[in-house]
Amino acid sequence: MSAREEVLARVRQALGETRTPVPEVVRDYRLTDGRPAGDEELLTLLVDRVEDYRATVLRCGPAEVGATVRAALDQGLGTGWAAGDVVVAPGLAADWRPAGCDVDDDRPAVQLAERAASVTAVAVAIAETGTLVLDGSPACGRRALSLLPDCLVCVVTADQVVGSVPEGLARLDPLRPLTMVSGPSATSDIELQRVEGVHGPRTLLVVLVGG
Amino acid sequence: MTAVDLGMPGLPHAPRGVGHLRGAESFPDAARGALRNGQLRANLGHATSTIRGKRANVVGELPDWEQLRAAGKALKTATMARLDEHLEELERQVTARGGVVHWARDANEANEIVTRLVQATGTSEVVKVKSMATQEIGLNEALEAAGLDVFETDLAELIVQLGEDSPSHILVPAIHKNRAEIREIFARTIPGVDPGLTDDPRQLAMAARAHLRERFLRARVAVSGANFGVAETGTLTVVESEGNGRMCLTLPETLITVMGIEKVVPTWRDLEVFLQLLPRSSTGERMNPYTSAWAGVTPGDGPQEFHLVLLDNGRTAVLADEVGREALHCIRCSACLNVCPVYERAGGHSYGSVYPGPIGAVLSPMLTGVEDNASLPYASSLCGACYDVCPVAIDIPSILVHLRGEHVEAVARDRDRPTAEAVAFRGLAKAMSHPRLWHLAQRAARLGRLVSRGRPTLPNALPPPISGWTRSRDLPTPPTKTFVQQWTEEHRS
Numbered sequence: 001m002s003a004r005e006e007v008l009a010r011v012r013q014a015l016g017e018t019r020t021p022v023p024e025v026v027r028d029y030r031l032t033d034g035r036p037a038g039d040e041e042l043l044t045l046l047v048d049r050v051e052d053y054r055a056t057v058l059r060c061g062p063a064e065v066g067a068t069v070r071a072a073l074d075q076g077l078g079t080g081w082a083a084g085d086v087v088v089a090p091g092l093a094a095d096w097r098p099a100g101c102d103v104d105d106d107r108p109a110v111q112l113a114e115r116a117a118s119v120t121a122v123a124v125a126i127a128e129t130g131t132l133v134l135d136g137s138p139a140c141g142r143r144a145l146s147l148l149p150d151c152l153v154c155v156v157t158a159d160q161v162v163g164s165v166p167e168g169l170a171r172l173d174p175l176r177p178l179t180m181v182s183g184p185s186a187t188s189d190i191e192l193q194r195v196e197g198v199h200g201p202r203t204l205l206v207v208l209v210g211g
Numbered sequence: 212m213t214a215v216d217l218g219m220p221g222l223p224h225a226p227r228g229v230g231h232l233r234g235a236e237s238f239p240d241a242a243r244g245a246l247r248n249g250q251l252r253a254n255l256g257h258a259t260s261t262i263r264g265k266r267a268n269v270v271g272e273l274p275d276w277e278q279l280r281a282a283g284k285a286l287k288t289a290t291m292a293r294l295d296e297h298l299e300e301l302e303r304q305v306t307a308r309g310g311v312v313h314w315a316r317d318a319n320e321a322n323e324i325v326t327r328l329v330q331a332t333g334t335s336e337v338v339k340v341k342s343m344a345t346q347e348i349g350l351n352e353a354l355e356a357a358g359l360d361v362f363e364t365d366l367a368e369l370i371v372q373l374g375e376d377s378p379s380h381i382l383v384p385a386i387h388k389n390r391a392e393i394r395e396i397f398a399r400t401i402p403g404v405d406p407g408l409t410d411d412p413r414q415l416a417m418a419a420r421a422h423l424r425e426r427f428l429r430a431r432v433a434v435s436g437a438n439f440g441v442a443e444t445g446t447l448t449v450v451e452s453e454g455n456g457r458m459c460l461t462l463p464e465t466l467i468t469v470m471g472i473e474k475v476v477p478t479w480r481d482l483e484v485f486l487q488l489l490p491r492s493s494t495g496e497r498m499n500p501y502t503s504a505w506a507g508v509t510p511g512d513g514p515q516e517f518h519l520v521l522l523d524n525g526r527t528a529v530l531a532d533e534v535g536r537e538a539l540h541c542i543r544c545s546a547c548l549n550v551c552p553v554y555e556r557a558g559g560h561s562y563g564s565v566y567p568g569p570i571g572a573v574l575s576p577m578l579t580g581v582e583d584n585a586s587l588p589y590a591s592s593l594c595g596a597c598y599d600v601c602p603v604a605i606d607i608p609s610i611l612v613h614l615r616g617e618h619v620e621a622v623a624r625d626r627d628r629p630t631a632e633a634v635a636f637r638g639l640a641k642a643m644s645h646p647r648l649w650h651l652a653q654r655a656a657r658l659g660r661l662v663s664r665g666r667p668t669l670p671n672a673l674p675p676p677i678s679g680w681t682r683s684r685d686l687p688t689p690p691t692k693t694f695v696q697q698w699t700e701e702h703r704s
């Protein structure tokens with residue numbers, strides 16, 4: 001017998017000839033937050049939760065995204081940064097992109113480690129947990145892009161902000177490579193004290209558009 | 212309680228001689244040493260009380276925590292009831308998306324598969340994300356024996372690896388070390404580390420970052436575990452904090468994921484429950500910093516070769532035990548460790564297995580067969596705190612009593628007559644399943660403490676069959692307060 005057949009046969013033996021009926025799963029937890037996506041209260045909640053992870057949020061109107069992304073980079077890198085320090089997701093809207101900075105292409109992923117910052121969009125944001133989800137689409141970029149540069153700027157539009165985890169997951173395609181980001185990388189391994197910034201970006205800035 | 216044979220004949224346990232499920236000494240012997248170590252107790256007390264407070268805060272925020280918990284339990288029960296079907300579906304979906312699925316009957320087979328896969332890539336270095344399954348099977352030792360270099364990348368695992376130590380907690384494997392001890396390990400073992408390194412946790416974390424950065428960038432093969440594997444889509448997930456997981460899941464050309472067969476969940480939607488239960492229960496955060504999810508291979512993004520190794524190693528023997536089966540529901544959050552008065556005093560190493568604390572006390576003996584971990588079902592005061600915090604509501608105290616009963620039955624079978632323990636534990640099992648009886652029994656025990664006050668041991672003149680037990684045991688006088696009473700008083704806050 002192959003290992004596959006044997007493990008499956010063991011499972012069947014363990015469960016017995018007459019199987020117990022599968023219990024019904026009652027989903028009487030909160031499926032929605034009750035507030036519609038983009039509701040001002042949700043935006044406020046998202047800001048509060050993201051800042052609780054010691055990330056920074058900058059809010060702006062739809063016409064000011066480019067300028068606000070630049071302001072975020074000023075905060076993350078200091079005002080002396082050069083366009084060449086920054087690389088953006090290939091599908092990021094052209095007017096969100098600071099002039100002169102590089103668009104990610106199919107260069108070897110490890111080369112992204114030489115860049116100081118990256119800018120991406122997100123697929124969805126979950127207010128209650130302060131979570132941004134990147135889904136590998138052109139606007140979010142490949143996973144290495146939001147991982148290797150030490151400073152990450154994510155642009156979130158108000159309509160992408162939902163209240164709860166169930167609402168957030170329902171908007172995602174589980175066949176795509178997903179990265180859920182809740183604050184900068186962190187560790188609690190030393191005396192269970194949270195320290196921000198280990199291997200992932202040490203600085204996370206969120207540009208929240210609209211609302 | 213249903214009387215089901217532990218590990219029905221024919222369903223093999225985790226084999227001896229490989230992996231980390233069995234300790235060199237019994238729990239009481241190992242714990243005796245730990246109890247004398249004041250530094251260890253202080254480190255553990257500090258860390259577990261911090262995490263208990265954080266968990267309580269974020270759990271209290273959710274008005275539907277109990278509903279989520281009930282859904283988590285029901286989802287796990289439903290999954291186990293059709294485990295074979297979900298595993299086959301997972302295999303189909305992972306394969307359809309460009310992954311390769313391997314099956315491993317036990318630790319030896321899983322280690323062989325992973326070693327062969329690594330060797331086939333022609334590289335000699337492997338980066339690893341912390342994973343309980345790979346610790347359980349002793350994968351690092353197997354890879355090293357094959358001449359490969361293994362680098363643990365989780366900060367706590369790194370501390371353990373550099374300190375030539377072993378993990379003592381599911382979530383925070385170096386919980387037994389304080390910052391000064393960690394500083395000492397780093398200063399001694401990391402080549403080229405700044406001699407001015409202090410014990411500030413931030414500086415220590417930065418030293419680890421610098422140490423591992425180059426390794427990540429040149430790594431060609433990574434090995435990970437998985438928190439959940441979604442059958443309907445073939446999506447695997449890793450829940451983490453530091454970003455070392457993302458490095459391993461993203462940068463190498465080849466990714467090998469070792470997953471216990473019980474980690475499958477039927478649908479993507481089920482994660483809406485577990486991704487709320489897990490982070491709040493484990494690190495006490497609303498959400499952990501990073502959760503990665505991937506299905507097979509994505510062109511142009513991440514590893515272009517993906518292998519999933521599905522591991523049994525005694526799990527089907529646990530599944531065969533209708534009472535103990537529930538231990539397979541564990542999502543490894545470690546909340547039960549953090550509230551356990553026995554864990555807090557004895558420490559993780561005393562359990563002799565990679566699974567310490569209350570869940571380890573039930574899971575390890577069931578994976579190995581109770582004869583190989585016979586003292587673990589007794590490593591508990593049955594106070595019930597573990598059940599109260601468990602995000603999937605595993606009734607650990609009842610499984611402990613069940614295992615004690617089974618152990619005692621096995622011993623009695625050997626001797627061909629029921630022992631006092633057998634009788635006592637059968638009575639205990641009965642009492643615990645009837646709340647009123649249990650309450651009465653506790654009151655009676657308190658009375659016993661009053662009667663024996665001031666005397667070093669209980670009198671031998673107890674009525675049979677208990678006398679048969681006390682004569683051979685030199686039973687210590689019960690303390691004037693129960694463990695639970697004392698624990699509640701100490702932790703009332």
Ligand code: SF4
Binds near residue numbers: 492597601
């Ligand atoms: S038994 Fe429950 S509380 Fe303990 S680690 Fe597993 S899921 Fe967490």
